[in-house]
Amino acid sequence: MSRAFCIVGPNDLDKVGLTLLSVGDNYLIAGIVSHDGKLTVTGIDPGNRLIRIDRMNVTGASREAVLSALRGKPADIHAITVDKDGKEIAVQAQVVHF
Numbered sequence: 001m002s003r004a005f006c007i008v009g010p011n012d013l014d015k016v017g018l019t020l021l022s023v024g025d026n027y028l029i030a031g032i033v034s035h036d037g038k039l040t041v042t043g044i045d046p047g048n049r050l051i052r053i054d055r056m057n058v059t060g061a062s063r064e065a066v067l068s069a070l071r072g073k074p075a076d077i078h079a080i081t082v083d084k085d086g087k088e089i090a091v092q093a094q095v096v097h098f
Contacts (some may be wrong), residue, residue: 013097013098014071014072014073014074014095014097014098015067015070015071015072015095015098016040016041016070016078016094016096017032017033017034017035017039017093017096017098018031018032018033018050018080018093019032019033022063026049026050026058026059027049027050027058028046028048028049028050029046029047029049029082030046031046032045032046033096033098035098040093040096041080041091041093042091043089043091044080044084044089045084048082048083049082049083050066050080050081050082051081051082051083051088052079052081053066053070053079053080053081054069054079070095071095072095074095075094075095076094076095077092077093077094077095078092078093078094078095079091079092080092
């Protein structure tokens with residue numbers, strides 16, 4: 001019997017709490033994670049299309065590049081830009097340790 005396991009480094013789970021869905025070349029916000037009873041990102045909603053993380057345009061970007069852009073040290077801030085009902089909305093999202 002073989003078992004699979006994942007080795008996780010001390011900061012591998014430090015990221016912005018968004019769940020993303022890849023649709024073609026785009027990423028949609030599939031969910032927003034709660035941490036300590038509060039949403040980790042406010043001002044955006046599931047279904048919004050992710051446009052940028054900081055200065056990185058995510059359209060057509062690899063999954064690894066997008067996930068890497070959402071990582072950081074706890075308390076780091078990333079600028080998240082989404083398309084919400086046809087308008088570009090920018091919010092600040094803090095990196096959280098999960």
